[in-house]
Amino acid sequence: MSEPILRVAGLFGRIGGQQVVEDVSFDVPATGVTALLGRNGVGKTSTIKSILGLIDRSGGMHLGGTRIDRMPTHRIVQLGVGYVPEDREVFGSLTVAENLRLAERDAAPRREFIQRLFPDIHDRRAQRAGTLSGGQQQMVSLARALVNENRLLLVDEPTKGLAPRIVDEVAEALAEAARTVPILLVEQNLHVIRRLAERVVVLSGGRVVFTGEASDLLDDEDRIQRFLGVHDATDPHDTAAGSTR
Numbered sequence: 158m159s160e161p162i163l164r165v166a167g168l169f170g171r172i173g174g175q176q177v178v179e180d181v182s183f184d185v186p187a188t189g190v191t192a193l194l195g196r197n198g199v200g201k202t203s204t205i206k207s208i209l210g211l212i213d214r215s216g217g218m219h220l221g222g223t224r225i226d227r228m229p230t231h232r233i234v235q236l237g238v239g240y241v242p243e244d245r246e247v248f249g250s251l252t253v254a255e256n257l258r259l260a261e262r263d264a265a266p267r268r269e270f271i272q273r274l275f276p277d278i279h280d281r282r283a284q285r286a287g288t289l290s291g292g293q294q295q296m297v298s299l300a301r302a303l304v305n306e307n308r309l310l311l312v313d314e315p316t317k318g319l320a321p322r323i324v325d326e327v328a329e330a331l332a333e334a335a336r337t338v339p340i341l342l343v344e345q346n347l348h349v350i351r352r353l354a355e356r357v358v359v360l361s362g363g364r365v366v367f368t369g370e371a372s373d374l375l376d377d378e379d380r381i382q383r384f385l386g387v388h389d390a391t392d393p394h395d396t397a398a399g400s401t402r
């Protein structure tokens with residue numbers, strides 16, 4: 158296997174003195190989607206924020222061979238790490254175009270790529286982002302990260318709270334994006350994980366409890382239940398209409 162784009166070794170993260178990430182180690186391959194999974198509150202968002210230096214953290218982290226564990230957030234971003242935060246965080250009083258413009262970091266932002274990937278958002282470029290639906294805001298949030306040439310994308314629960322049809326659209330956009338950039342994806346929707354992820358890292362209580370090929374987890378109902386606490390409604394043997402969240 159080629160060198161991983163991100164190497165996390167013995168990462169600890171703290172919020173208000175409380176340890177929320179405990180000795181976490183994993184690699185993110187240089188291509189495809191790696192899913193960071195686990196039940197609610199196990200430390201997925203905190204792991205992403207630790208990588209970016211958004212919370213107090215210590216431990217070894219390398220981005221393509223460059224040590225980043227002592228770098229401030231803006232330098233990590235400048236190295237080419239895009240971030241799509243949980244709950245989108247678009248600027249509601251600004252237009253779609255303004256939201257995209259303020260995210261542009263590169264000399265040659267990929268405006269045509271964004272236009273092709275998100276035609277609906279392009280049509281709404283003069284609309285204030287706060288008046289968009291949740292799904293449309295998610296597209297703006299994704300577009301803001303994709304407008305730059307990144308070496309790694311960190312995407313936190315992009316389908317949370319969205320209607321099934323919009324979940325499919327977001328998954329499609331992520332699949333397209335994953336052809337150009339490796340993605341570390343926090344996601345709870347098993348359909349989306351199944352569709353996008355090649356590798357999985359599972360957390361429990363702030364620690365890594367499983368890493369492997371996505372199929373090693375997704376084809377094992379017992380592991381799904383144990384690690385994620387959900388029923389796989391896509392399982393053909395399962396006649397109950399179980400929740401995938």
Ligand SMILES: Nc1ncnc2c1ncn2[C@@H]1O[C@H](COP(=O)(O)OP(=O)(O)OP(=O)(O)O)[C@@H](O)[C@H]1O
Pocket residue numbers: 172173175177195196197198199200201202203204
């Ligand atoms: N701002 C905060 N102040 C105090 N504790 C926090 C804060 N944010 C998160 N925590 C705690 O840190 C732990 C990990 O939270 P985190 O949000 O990283 O989990 P998660 O796996 O992303 O959860 P979810 O799936 O619900 O988003 C939890 O116990 C949570 O209560």
